[in-house]
Amino acid sequence: MEDLYHPRILELAADMPHVGRLEAPDGASTKVSRVCGSVVTVELKLKDGVVSEIAVHPKACALGQAATGVLAMHAIGASPQEIREARDGLRAMLKEGAPPPQGRFWELRHLEGVREYPPRHTSTMLAFEAAVEALDQAARAKAS
Structure with missing residues (x-):
């Protein structure tokens, strides 16, 4: 269990920016782990093709x-x-033994120990799954 809850994991969990809600987000999604009951909501706004604002609301x-x-x-x-690639890279790291994601989301490497605990994969993926769904929602809204 030490490899799961090392100091950087605890720091990331405790010192989280952008907690709360956005007014009129372009996309929002809530994901729930049926295994442990963790819940993460992600709301975001896009401008010029990139995320300009994000709010997260984790109960995980x-x-x-x-x-x-x-x-x-x-x-x-x-x-x-980039967010889709991070989600896919995190999933591959956990489920297929792939190397940790690189680039902007390189700190996902700190979650590499979760690979050995499959029941914890879902809760680890929640934020990135919610972010991708929120991006899809934003894209659909823009298209209509």
Whole structure:
């Protein structure tokens, strides 16, 4: 368990920016882990093709909160593609043994120990799954 809850995981979980809600977000999504009951909501606004504002509202375990913290710290200025790639890279790291994501969301590497605990994968993925769904919602709203 030490590899799961090392000091940086606890720091990311505790010192999370952009907690709260946005007024009139372009996209929003809430994801729930049926395994542990963790819940993460992500709201965002886009401007000029990148995330200009983000708000997160986590009610999750330390792992889910740490992943949410990484998202919240690095999402502003990120393109939808960067967030999708981070989500896909995090999933591959956890489920396939792939190397940790690089680039803007490099701190996801601190969650590499979760790989050995499959029941915790879902809560670790919640923030990035919610962010991608919020981006999809924003894209649909813009298209209509």
